[in-house]
Amino acid sequence: MFSLFWIALLSATLLPGGSEVWLARQWCQGHTVLALWCVATLGNTLGSLVNVALGRYARRFRHRRWFPASPAQLDRAGRFYARFGAYSLLLSWVPIIGDPLTVVAGLLRLSWWRAIGLIVLAKGARYALVLAFAAQWLAPYCV
Template sequence: MVDLMLLLTDYGYISLFVTSFLASTILPLGSEGLLVLMVLGNFNVHSVVLVASIANFLGACTSYYIGLKGRTLLISKYMKISDKQLKRAEAYFGKYGAISLFFTWLPGIGDAIAVAGGVLHYSFSQFVIFVFLGKLFRYAAVAYFAIQI
């Protein structure tokens, strides 16, 4: 455990940034475990939440851009977003509008919602607001529950 904490002390925020970014793009990663480990390892909770939120948000922006440019090969092959998931995300947009962007933090459909935002040429300014708030909510909730343990 000492070696892990030493590694986190040296590369914690960088590792969290990279993991959180990739978790919101092409790789099926989860960044919550690292966030919890850092919170329990006495890292600054606000900094941890902010780094993870910004990185995950930037990953979602990458997904939006991929959707915007219509790179279906990346969407289906590398991001592993099925046509069914994408159609479901588009249905959310049709029904709930911009508020659906808040739910990009959800596992299973969150990446598809970000891609669908791009595919549908949704307003990037609204995308930025709702997606960042959703990501911030997600990581703040994970950190809060980690502290309660």
């Protein structure tokens, strides 16, 4: 299960990877559902929080000419994000768009507690669905 934690963590960062197959494999090996869900959710959430931290760190470069957004664009995005955008973290589980959403949350300085809550909710729901799928469809194929 230690490997599941690291695969889940790394797959939530900007690095490519997918932890769902490994989670299903671990389930087939007989690990308890609750332990698998906790480990995968924790690892994937921490990986997303790495992205939030990277976004917060990147913010210090916002006045550089090469930074991809102007101060006015950042201000406008920050106002929109404060009003509606935080809930976009509920899509942090979606491949390709989820990782950038967490970086933007950091860049726009979403509160850590709000980010953690929304990310845990999204990641936990995804892993619950993966485990339910595994129990429903993969049980006959597990050796």
